[in-house]
Amino acid sequence: MTLVVQSFAKRYGGLVAVDGVSLTLAPAEVTAIIGPNGAGKTTLINLMSGVILPDGGSMQLFGADVAGATPHVLAEHGLTRTYQSPQLFAEMSVLETVMVGAHLSGRAGFLSAMLRLGAIRREEDELEARARAALSRVGLPDDLLDRNTTDLAYGHQRRVEIARALATGPKVILLDEPAAGLNPKETHEIADLISDLAREGYAVGLVEHDMDMVMGISQHVVVMNFGRKIADGTVDEIQSDPAVIEAYLGTSEGEAAHACVA
């Protein structure tokens, strides 16, 4: 298994946001993490990506123990992510933003960058080529590359974020609500992209509210409620699981109906 999480726990005062959750991410699979609002999905993805530290539990990435590792160490190990609201860099062009994603494949330090020593130019070209490849992978039009990321349409911003993640050369990609704020057509395109990424061998972790999308592209679904994992299985298993149906019925009829239909 690529990523193994065992009994992750996170407490905020009296509130147990994530309570002993275990899950695994496998290569070439989309593993969705779903659950009603406040179930602890975002906390879980923040724990898995090292943004916050767990109070208990362990995590192995390709067999290495990485619980409590900082995000940049996890990225070096091949795990990266996107964010619920795109975390793009203001005042930076699309191409440069994705080149930041390719940072790990360069070596220039402060001094060599300032003196622009010999190999720097070639390295810059390599980083640029890598960024361009990632951008065309996610299908961003070429004429947007010199625009500021924050000036782009929301759907394009989402793509830039995924391209930036891909440019790190990851094996595991965690996507936090990649379809939030997108129209149905854009959602459909993002779903296709995610599905293709999994087919190419990436282990994809997906937190998403759009049940059509989740049920359509996931090989494996983890359901959370009140910080606990209440179900874990294939799409078919999840859809017929009484605990899941109850969790959704218990919170919102609309969402429950949606989950059942899907």
Add this chain to the structure above:
Amino acid sequence: MMARSFLARRYRSDLMGVALLAVAVVIGGSTIVKSYHLTMLIYSGIYAIAALGMFVLFGIAGQISIGQAAFFGVGAYASALAATHAGIPPVLAVAGSTAMAAAFGWLVSRPLLRLTTNYLAMATLAFGVICFILFAQLRSLTGGIDPGIVATPGFSVAGFDLSSARAMFFVVGAALCGTILLVLNLVHSRVGRALRALKGSEVATAGLGIDVVRYKVAAFTLAAGLAGLAGALFAYFQSAFNASVFSVGLSIELLLMVIVGSVSSPWGALFGALFVTILPTFLEDFEQYKLLIYGVILTVVMIYMPDGFGSTVVQLGRRLTRRTATP
């Protein structure tokens, strides 16, 4: 793949700018007659070097410091003492003082950079005040406020006396050209992009495998080093000075230079340094209101021209020429 992208084009036009600056230094140095004008430009150049360091720290990496005068002071005292007591050749003394200021910056950056935004501003301000008090009180070393440092020998290279205002103009001009070239190289590099990313979103930057603490520390160290370089040049040019130079006022001026100039282009630091150096000569009658006037300028610029006064002027110019070009 596309032939050389817009990034290469942007870098090339910046290099062009450095070449133009070098030409301007040569022309200015050989044609400016009034020594008063030379002196003002030398001070502007010296402050611009420190402001470029501030630009790396604040403009690129988004980390504020209101304590840069401390590193400016370390550079000035180190080179003055090296020249007067140890008789170290000026070029070595300047290089050594720059390294010393950078090392000092590196040392204090770890605890300081645990803080962000307003807290970082307050901590660096406090650090600057402490250093100012030390400069004023360590009289055996610095001479304090009175008499301060007197009669630092003039600048020279390999025995050639370069202490005249005209010679110092070329020395400072060369140092400035070199500094802005280094900073531009940094901006257009993997490291510069990482620092800009850090300013935009620290979390996302770390998530891409960038050790944000290390980069912040390096930016702080570089800013301290450039402030030290400026301080060393200042000591040689000024020859006699006292601790009052390195008060919080100087730290605020350096920050003002970047904000007034531009937080997105290193060229703004040159404009800002010139502006802040020359402005007081027009406000001689209002000396006691200087900080108040600075405060007003800072507030107005930050509200109405968040990208800097210099950038706004350039953009305005561009818009006007475009309008006249397309009737």
